[in-house]
Amino acid sequence: MTEHTENHQEGRIVQINIEEQMKTAYIDYSMSVIVGRALPDVRDGLKPVHRRVLFGMNELGNHSNKPYKKSARVVGEVMGKYHPHGDASIYDTIVRLAQPWSMRYPMVDGQGNFGSVDGDMPAAMRYTEIRLQKIAEAMLEDIDKETVDFTNNFDDTLEEPTVLPTRIPNLLVNGASGIAVGMATNIMPHNLGEVVDGAIAYIENRDITVEELIKHVKAPDFPTGGVIYGFEGVKQGFETGRGRVVVRGKVTSETAKNGREKLIIYELPYQINKAVLHQKIAQLVSDKIIEGISDVRDESDREGMRLVIDLKKEAISNVIINQLFKYSELQTSYGINNVALVKGRPRILNLKEMIAEFIDFRHEVVVRRTTYELRKAEEKAHILAGYLIALDHLDQVIALIRAAATPEIAKDGLMTEFGLSEIQAKAILELRLQRLTGMERDKIRAEYDDIMKLIAYLKDVLSDEGLRMKIIREELEEVKKKFGDERKTEIQYLASEMRIEDIIAEEDVVITISHLGYIKRTSAYDYRQQKRGGRGAIGGRTRDEDYIEHLFVASTHHTMLFFTEKGRCYWLKVYEIPDGEKGGKGRAIQNMIQLPTDDKIRAIIDIKDLQDKDFINSHYIVLCTKKGIIKKTLLEEFSRPRQNGVNAITVNEGDQLLEARLTTGDSEIMMAIQSGRAIRFPESTVRDTGRGAIGVRGIEVDSENDEVVGMVCVEKEDNQKTILVVSEKGYGKRTNIEEYRITNRGGKGVKTINITEKTGNLIGILDVTESQDLMITCKSGITIRMAVADIREAGRATQGVRLIRLDGNDEIAAVARLDEQEEDENQEVEGVEADQSASSDSPETPETPGTESSDGEETPAE
Numbered sequence: 102m103t104e105h106t107e108n109h110q111e112g113r114i115v116q117i118n119i120e121e122q123m124k125t126a127y128i129d130y131s132m133s134v135i136v137g138r139a140l141p142d143v144r145d146g147l148k149p150v151h152r153r154v155l156f157g158m159n160e161l162g163n164h165s166n167k168p169y170k171k172s173a174r175v176v177g178e179v180m181g182k183y184h185p186h187g188d189a190s191i192y193d194t195i196v197r198l199a200q201p202w203s204m205r206y207p208m209v210d211g212q213g214n215f216g217s218v219d220g221d222m223p224a225a226m227r228y229t230e231i232r233l234q235k236i237a238e239a240m241l242e243d244i245d246k247e248t249v250d251f252t253n254n255f256d257d258t259l260e261e262p263t264v265l266p267t268r269i270p271n272l273l274v275n276g277a278s279g280i281a282v283g284m285a286t287n288i289m290p291h292n293l294g295e296v297v298d299g300a301i302a303y304i305e306n307r308d309i310t311v312e313e314l315i316k317h318v319k320a321p322d323f324p325t326g327g328v329i330y331g332f333e334g335v336k337q338g339f340e341t342g343r344g345r346v347v348v349r350g351k352v353t354s355e356t357a358k359n360g361r362e363k364l365i366i367y368e369l370p371y372q373i374n375k376a377v378l379h380q381k382i383a384q385l386v387s388d389k390i391i392e393g394i395s396d397v398r399d400e401s402d403r404e405g406m407r408l409v410i411d412l413k414k415e416a417i418s419n420v421i422i423n424q425l426f427k428y429s430e431l432q433t434s435y436g437i438n439n440v441a442l443v444k445g446r447p448r449i450l451n452l453k454e455m456i457a458e459f460i461d462f463r464h465e466v467v468v469r470r471t472t473y474e475l476r477k478a479e480e481k482a483h484i485l486a487g488y489l490i491a492l493d494h495l496d497q498v499i500a501l502i503r504a505a506a507t508p509e510i511a512k513d514g515l516m517t518e519f520g521l522s523e524i525q526a527k528a529i530l531e532l533r534l535q536r537l538t539g540m541e542r543d544k545i546r547a548e549y550d551d552i553m554k555l556i557a558y559l560k561d562v563l564s565d566e567g568l569r570m571k572i573i574r575e576e577l578e579e580v581k582k583k584f585g586d587e588r589k590t591e592i593q594y595l596a597s598e599m600r601i602e603d604i605i606a607e608e609d610v611v612i613t614i615s616h617l618g619y620i621k622r623t624s625a626y627d628y629r630q631q632k633r634g635g636r637g638a639i640g641g642r643t644r645d646e647d648y649i650e651h652l653f654v655a656s657t658h659h660t661m662l663f664f665t666e667k668g669r670c671y672w673l674k675v676y677e678i679p680d681g682e683k684g685g686k687g688r689a690i691q692n693m694i695q696l697p698t699d700d701k702i703r704a705i706i707d708i709k710d711l712q713d714k715d716f717i718n719s720h721y722i723v724l725c726t727k728k729g730i731i732k733k734t735l736l737e738e739f740s741r742p743r744q745n746g747v748n749a750i751t752v753n754e755g756d757q758l759l760e761a762r763l764t765t766g767d768s769e770i771m772m773a774i775q776s777g778r779a780i781r782f783p784e785s786t787v788r789d790t791g792r793g794a795i796g797v798r799g800i801e802v803d804s805e806n807d808e809v810v811g812m813v814c815v816e817k818e819d820n821q822k823t824i825l826v827v828s829e830k831g832y833g834k835r836t837n838i839e840e841y842r843i844t845n846r847g848g849k850g851v852k853t854i855n856i857t858e859k860t861g862n863l864i865g866i867l868d869v870t871e872s873q874d875l876m877i878t879c880k881s882g883i884t885i886r887m888a889v890a891d892i893r894e895a896g897r898a899t900q901g902v903r904l905i906r907l908d909g910n911d912e913i914a915a916v917a918r919l920d921e922q923e924e925d926e927n928q929e930v931e932g933v934e935a936d937q938s939a940s941s942d943s944p945e946t947p948e949t950p951g952t953e954s955s956d957g958e959e960t961p962a963e
Contacts, residue, residue, distance in 0.1 A: 131282035135447055139281035141288070143441040143448075143455065144462040145240065145265040146272030148279065150194045153183040155208060156262055158233050159241045169212050169230035176226050185255045192226045199231060203372075205275050205290035205324045206584065208237040218325075218369070218406070219376035236584050240267040246473040248466045266466045268580050270296045270459045272441060273318070273452075284447055286440035289321035289338075289346060290371075294585035296456075297577045303456045304570050311340045311453050318452060319592060321346055326368035326589040330432065333595070338437030342449040348590070350431045354418045357411075361395075362418050364425075366408040370433040375399070379408060381429050391424045393417070463573045468563065475559040478552050480524075485549040487525025488532065492542050494519060498529065605657050605676045611876075612661070612678060613652045614690065614702055621687030622657075622678045649878040652917040655707040662739060663694065664704040664724065666757040670749040670792075671696065672742035675707075695745050704761035711740045721764050721789060724749060725772060725799055727808040728756040731846070732796030733789045736763070751795045760812040768814040771824065771841065772800040773853055773866040776807050779826075780850030781841040784814065798847040811866040822868045823894060826854045827877070827904065829861030829912045834901030835869065835894045855900040865916040877905050878915045889918070 141148050147155070157179040163170050176191045184191055197203050199211030202218050213229035216222060223229065233241075248266040253259070276290035299317035303309055320335045329335060330347045338344025351368035369375060379399055385391045393416030400407040412421060426432035439450045443458060450458070491498045501518060505511035508530055515526040535541060562568050610622040655661065655675050663671040671694040679688045690696060704724075711717065720736040732750050739747070752758055764784055773779040780800045787797060802808060815822050815838060824841070827833040834854070841851060854863055869875070871890040878884050885905050895901055905913070 135281040135284065136442060136445060139279035140284075140286055140440060140442050140447055141272055141277040141279070142264055143272060143443045143450065143458045145267040146270075146275060146277060146288075146441075147265065148277070150184055150186075150190060151198065151208075152265055153179050153261060154191065154194055154198065155233070155237055155241060155265065156244075157183060158209075158231070158237075159244070163232050165210060165233050165235045165238060167232060169210075169232050172211075172213075172226040172229045172231050175231060182259055183254050183261045188226070195226075195231060196223045202325050205322060206234075206236050206269075206293060208234055208240070208275075210234045218374065220374040236269060239580060239584070240265050240269050240271060242266065242268060243466065243470050246470045248469045248473070264462075266470075268463075268576055269293070269584070270300060270456070272459070273455055276321075277441070281447075284440055285438060287436055287438040288441070289435065289437060290323060291318060291320075292322035292586070292588050294581050295319055295322070295588075297581040297585065299452070300456050300460060300577055301574055303453070303460060304574055307457075309453065311451055314452050314456065315339055319588075321590065322588050323348065323371040323590045325371050325373075326591075327351060327370045328591045328593050330593050331595045332592060334434075334437070338439070339452040342437070342439040342451045342454075344437040345434055346437060347432060347434045349426060349593075351591075352422050352425070352431070361414060362412045362416070364410040364412065364418060364421065366410070366431065367406050369406065370430065371435070373430045373433060375401070375406065375408065378430050382410065382425065385424075385428050390428055391421065393421050460573065463576075464566075464569060467569050467572055471559050471562045471569075475556065475563065478556050478559060482549065482552045482556060483522070484525060484528045485545060485552060487521050487528055488536075488545050489549060490519050490521060490525075491515075491529045491532070492537075492545065495537065502530070607656055607658045609654050609656055610675065611652065611654055612675070612705070613649050613687065613878075614705070615649055615686065618690045618696075618701060619687040620678055620690045620693060621681030621685060622675065623681060649882065649884065649915060652876050652878055652884070652915055653705060653707070656709070658709075660708045660711050660742075662706040662708060662722075662761070663690075663702050664706070664749055664758055664761040665696065665700045665746075666703045666752075666759075667697075667700045668724075668748060668750040668752040668758050669700065669746045670739055671746040703758050706761050706763050708736075708763070711742070719765065721766050721784075722749070723762045723764050723770065723784065723787070723812070723814055724758060724796065725760045725809060725812040726750075726752060726756045726796070727759050727802075728753070729772065729774070729798055729800040729802045729809050730756065730796040731770065731772070731787055731799030731812075732794060733764075733766075733784065733787045734792055734794075735789055738792050748792055751793055753795065759809055762812060762814040764814045765816065768816050769838075769843070770799070770812065770814050771838075771866065771868075772809055772812045772850070773826065773863055774800060774802055774807055774809050774850075775862040776803075777852055777854045777856040777863050778850040779824075779841060779853035779866065780846075780848055781838070781843050782846040782848075783843065786846045801847060801849050803849075810863050813866055813868040815868045821870045823870075824853070825867045825869045825875070825889070825892065825916075826863060826901070827865045827867075827913060827916045828854060828856070828901070829864045830859065831877075831903055831905040831907050831913060832860040832901045833892060833904045833916075834899060835889070835892050836897050837894065838868075840897045852898045855898055857900060860900050861912065864913050867916060867918055869918055873918045875904075876917045877913055878917075879905070879907065879911050880914045881908070881911045883911070 137149055139148065145152065154175070158175055161170065161175065161178055163175065172192060172195055175195065176188050179191050180186070180188055195209055196211075196215050199207055199209040199215050201207050210232050211229060212231070214224035215229065243266050244262060250263045251260040252263050254261050272288060273291045273296045274293050276288040278287045279285065295318045299314050302314060302317050315336065318339070320329050320332065328349045328351060330349045334345035334347065336344070338346065348370040350366050350370055350373070353365050353367065355363050355365055357363055369378065379397060382391075382394070382397050386394045386397065393413050394410055395413050396411040398409050400409050410421070412418060439455065440447050441450060441455070443450070497518070498515065501514045502511045505514055511530060512523070512526045515521050515529060516523065521529070536545065562572065608624070610624060612620065612622050614620045657676045659675050661673045661675055661678075663673065665671070673694055677693070681687050690702060691698065696702070706722065717737040717740045718735065721733050722736055722739060724732045724734070730753070734749070739749070749761075750758060766784060766789075768784045769781060770784050770787070771779055771781045778800075790796070799812075800809065813824065822838065823835040824838050825833060825835050836853070841853070844850070853866070854860070856862060869889045873889045874886055875889055875892070876884060876886050887904070892904065893902060907913075
């Protein structure tokens with residue numbers, strides 16, 4: 102079918118295919134709605150009608166520091182000059198811009214009746230008055246400095262801006278919603294402070310991920326408050342531009358004087374009509390969908406919202422609240438659909454793209470503003486330079502002007518005589534006589550100097566992107582300081598989407614494992630430091646035959662690798678270890694990991710993040726056994742936790758795994774045996790093997806009764822560390838690592854402590870620094886904490902000093918180091934005095950760091 106169009110002027114008929122005509126017309130209409138009506142611009146977050154209202158108010162001088170103007174006057178101004186549509190559409194826009202429950206940050210300051218949350222209509226425009234809010238002025242700032250492009254208005258008589266040079270990231274801050282043709286947009290409002298933080302984070306790191314940005318821009322923030330219920334949909338919206346956010350109203354319960362409970366709804370989900378919600382709840386009660394409600398009434402006033410629900414005697418408040426969430430608009434979901442115009446085309450944007458587009462726009466505004474200011478400054482400098490030439494030749498200039506018949510001749514004369522431009526010559530002719538006084542002449546010179554400095558600065562800005570970004574950042578920080586506020590909407594995570602680490606505070610805890618396999622964690626602050634030779638405090642109440650065997654410090658977010666004496670490896674998150682009192686015995690480790698009854702934890706390694714590919718491929722686990730076997734395996738082989746554990750080393754019959762250490766592959770290894778010998782060799786001499794391998798000889802163990810007591814791995818460049826050795830009966834000392842010569846792996850080693858009956862066998866070897874503390878645990882359960890700095894350095898072949906006074910047949914069970922010292926020393930802990938005196942076989946003079954009692958006399962090796 103065709104349409105006949107008669108062209109009267111040329112007397113001919115043009116045939117047009119009606120299908121093509123309708124298609125073209127509809128596409129034109131669609132594009133007009135998309136670009137010119139329903140979708141916001143990504144740069145200033147405004148639709149044309151909003152932009153025209155704010156620009157019209159600015160042109161009228163309707164600013165925040167001036168008196169209010171009638172809304173009708175603004176509507177007439179905007180309709181007559183920029184927006185050729187009905188007055189209702191313009192007034193509706195003004196009303197919405199002024200409603201604090203519609204806009205997260207209102208742009209219009211309204212006086213009069215602008216409607217209510219109950220859906221009441223605003224008063225007619227002839228009754229209400231408006232002016233710009235300060236935040237709207239921040240969106241219009243620098244508009245007169247050629248920062249944005251202007252276009253002709255509908256009748257080509259005036260110009261209007263195509264976008265506002267906003268300092269506010271308005272698209273994210275106030276959001277937008279609109280239905281175009283074939284597409285729609287629904288962008289949630291956010292908190293200004295959070296969005297600014299996100300924008301600054303983007304300026305600092307252009308490669309920032311959406312996940313990292315979410316740490317700054319946490320979630321939408323609605324003007325009406327409420328609670329965001331579940332974060333997964335929000336996160337999806339941030340990452341893809343499409344998602345779903347579920348919002349609940351805030352409800353609290355009160356008990357009336359008659360003992361009955363009542364629910365108070367004091368915050369609603371965004372865009373929910375309170376009167377309609379009230380009606381809906383009443384309907385649910387009358388339809389017997391919700392039972393247990395006796396009355397619903399609205400007690401809202403100037404103080405705030407208060408929708409009261411009286412409950413029947415037998416009603417359970419939590420049940421009623423959940424029914425209200427299920428059946429009424431007290432829980433509402435919103436579709437996130439971030440569609441905005443980017444360079445005139447509609448696009449779906451994620452969080453990073455929205456921030457990036459805003460920062461790019463701000464950068465363009467700063468460049469254009471600086472270019473304008475530079476041009477104006479150079480024009481002013483040009484005129485001032487002319488003034489200075491005239492002032493330097495004042496008498497000649499005055500004579501020339503007096504002699505000239507007309508201003509034109511005077512101008513030409515000035516230009517010829519002094520080499521001035523026409524602009525300079527005109528400015529000199531217009532110079533007032535008062536500017537020729539001495540003080541005024543000095544002012545002109547000072548003004549010229551100042552403007553030359555300004556020109557230099559503006560040129561720097563134009564040539565240095567880093568400086569421009571600094572300006573953008575400073576302006577954003579100023580916006581945050583001026584207009585930022587606290588979040589109104591709370592975020593409530595669902596159990597299914599919560600990473601447990603997010604709700605567990607990251608802190609250092611002391612983990613203890615007893616000889617019989619009981620594990621617990623306690624705060625590191627529960628252990629206070631004492632002096633060397635002190636009596637100690639109870640570190641864990643154990644059964645008579647049990648004692649604390651392992652004690653170390655780790656963060657709650659880390660992963661523990663447990664190595665057993667049979668060579669198996671198990672995994673456990675630190676926060677999964679039960680929290681216990683310092684004196685409690687803890688929980689059986691067999692209940693925590695699937696450990697066979699005939700196996701036992703021997704070594705523990707604390708790993709910050711097993712998902713860090715670079716870390717696990719550049720670190721090794723070094724294992725040693727009691728019979729002196731050593732083995733090295735890449736950490737990556739232990740990065741996939743399994744419920745039943747994995748094989749870490751194949752242990753020979755009669756041998757046991759003793760120690761495990763995390764290394765970089767370039768450290769030096771020391772192993773010590775009970776009889777007091779130690780060996781030092783480079784880690785590079787041990788080649789790395791798979792998890793199932795047996796390992797190679799590290800140190801020679803002579804007798805059946807002798808065995809390895811410990812292993813340390815020290816980085817080659819680490820010269821802060823000393824080697825601490827401790828004997829069964831409480832003696833110990835520190836020795837410089839260089840005193841142990843480097844030998845071949847598998848040798849006998851050298852003497853590390855002078856073993857006597859008084860000292861007992863060697864029990865432990867550690868690498869320590871003076872900033873650390875030492876935790877010594879006895880088989881009786883007594884624990885003492887002391888500063889490593891209090892233990893003096895001594896030669897390799899001495900017996901050391903007394904570290905702890907032991908009762909009867911008590912012996913040291915374990916020695917561990919803590920990384921931080923505490924200041925509160927020598928306090929009474931759990932009623933056990935921190936006794937500084939040494940035991941009865943020492944002199945009466947108490948030992949102090951840096952002096953030696955007879956116990957600490959150095960005995961040379963034979």
